[in-house]
Amino acid sequence: MPSWMSLCFQDPCSPLMSQFSFLHDHVMMIMTVVIVFISYIMICTLFSSFYYKHFSEGTFIESIWSIIPAFLLIILVVPSMSILYMSEDIKSPSLTFKVVAHQWYWTYVCPLLNGFSYCVKGGDVHSLYEYDSFMEPHELSSDFPRLLGSSSDLYLPVNTTLRFMISSTDVIHSFAVPSLGLKVDALPGRINQLFANPVRLGSFFGQCSEICGSNHSFMPISVKVCSLAEFDSVSTYYLLDLLDLSSFSV
Template identity: 45%
Template sequence: MATWSALGFQDSVSPLMEQLIFFHDHAMLVLILITTLVGYMMGSLFFNSLTNRYLLENQTIEIIWTILPAFILIFIALPSLRLLYLLDEVNTPSVTLKAIGHQWYWSYEYSDFLQVEFDAYMVPSADLPDSGFRLLDVDNRTVLPMNTQIRTLISAADVIHSWTVPALGVKADAIPGRLNQISFYMNRAGLFFGQCSEICGANHSFMPIVIESVSINAFLDWVVATSDDA
């Protein structure tokens, strides 16, 4: 069981990702019900030898299979629209992070603090410790406080990149000359991994993202230590 769970995505860490998972389950349930009903009807037609050669039309069934799909689409569309507006909602942020994509690494700037900025390169497999994550770990992890509304401003210095962390439910293109904005809220501590999701060149697969969610006090201690080092 542990092996199979390691092959999938990480568990959600933000309310937005939880809502995305709920919507996925909702849509899958509708699809399973439709597939089961259509499969049963097709099977009954294949194996039923009874025919009615005088049947020319049936207004009732025409009305049913026109109106029923419309209600099903509304049943899927309303939660989808609600979720789209939730994803675009930007609450008052407590921390602002700026992520800049380069070929092929990320630069981070903490706009609320002086001299807190660094580059995050992927750790080569030869230098990776036994507890490291191959092709996912970076030399400077992005430390952020949990239970805090965080705004991330995303841009790029050369080509189009994409800042993506599945556990947070966030994905935004990093476009040169343009700032994109996303907002998220982490409700537990841990390490959460992402990668550039735009084909940005030869080393596209080797510019990972690592978010380290910590308590607010631990985050402030890290900011002080990072500022002293600078």
């Protein structure tokens, strides 16, 4: 979870976020070396009484300051493209979740485990269930960080490849959970997708990261990574709570 005066990313909960952290450290190290080197040259040039006539123009120096930046760009692009490919090239996710943004709450559409389905009185068969998640008042969510507690958690099974389909019903929102490496705009009339593979149990928090109105910071996201057995029991709980028991069938 985020903390005051923190200079680093939150602890990663997925391999993708670990790669993002590595790329950040990789880029920052190269930038630091370049800045120190250029600053040293500028200071030496500024305070030196000597002038090297081939330093400002010449074939050799122009070749140097063209080749070195190109080489540095290659060093930066290769890991960046690798992470981009890894984040998008997901062939067959195990479960698909749909996240719909509203002002000022989220709606989660979750699948049932093992391909189960339920039948309502009208005869329609469904394999999904949905529920809304609002921000909890601070006095009711004392166990959670302030302004990050929500009325309903999004339960995700651990060590499972997951796909998120994100959309909006009104304005542009942004679904962001830093520990999972998730951040994408929720656009009305369009569906964006993200992938995740959480590798450890725990509770993780995020919120709307788009300036979608005066209350956009009051759209918290509370994610709980759990075991498959707990995910199955949570699915059953929501179904029994939303449906009439007499119309439930597996």
